[in-house]
Amino acid sequence: GNSVTQMEGPVTLSEEAFLTINCTYTATGYPSLFWYVQYPGEGLQLLLKATKADDKGSNKGFEATYRKETTSFHLEKGSVQVSDSAVYFCALSLNQAGTALIFGKGTTLSVSS
């Protein structure tokens, strides 16, 4: 079946450190892939997305590349800030519209100054 596996958290970093959050997926066909972020007490916001193999999604200094050969979509940022502290979710879409998403369990990131 379709599934998403993310690295377990929490991830604790100092400001300006490099961030990687691993995400791998299992899917039939060629899903679109997404990273969502949830700040404390808020709903989810789309961070970035990629709709086909080798696409790179980027936003706010975060990047992720759709790797079909390794079925991965790892999230990276070169220099994290305290304001990046949040829960990050990797997701894939069940349909072309990207409306029915399967999420990973989320990774909590905590950045200290």
Next chain:
Amino acid sequence: NAGVTQTPKFQVLKTGQSMTLQCAQDMNHEYMSWYRQDPGMGLRLIHYSVGAGITDQGEVPNGYNVSRSTTEDFPLRLLSAAPSQTSVYFCASSYQQGGGYEQYFGPGTRLTVT
């Protein structure tokens, strides 16, 4: 635009009671979805709709009903609440942008079933 709105924000039910979680969007989005979020489980898809009159089941549909009579509204009904349905519920709507679709999430409804 108000975006995706959900009511109520908080709700406490007794086991066996029924209720409807409301979701509305004013962006004329064709697609809408319901998710539940549980600690350590991430978000799981309950039901989704690709247009008025069309709905389909997601990963965890049991115990929930939906209907989509208008583009704007997508209510989620709990027919007989159970403690296992204690969760935070998120509604989302999406539209096509560029080569794909982007989902907008509502602020969530925190439901407790005692």
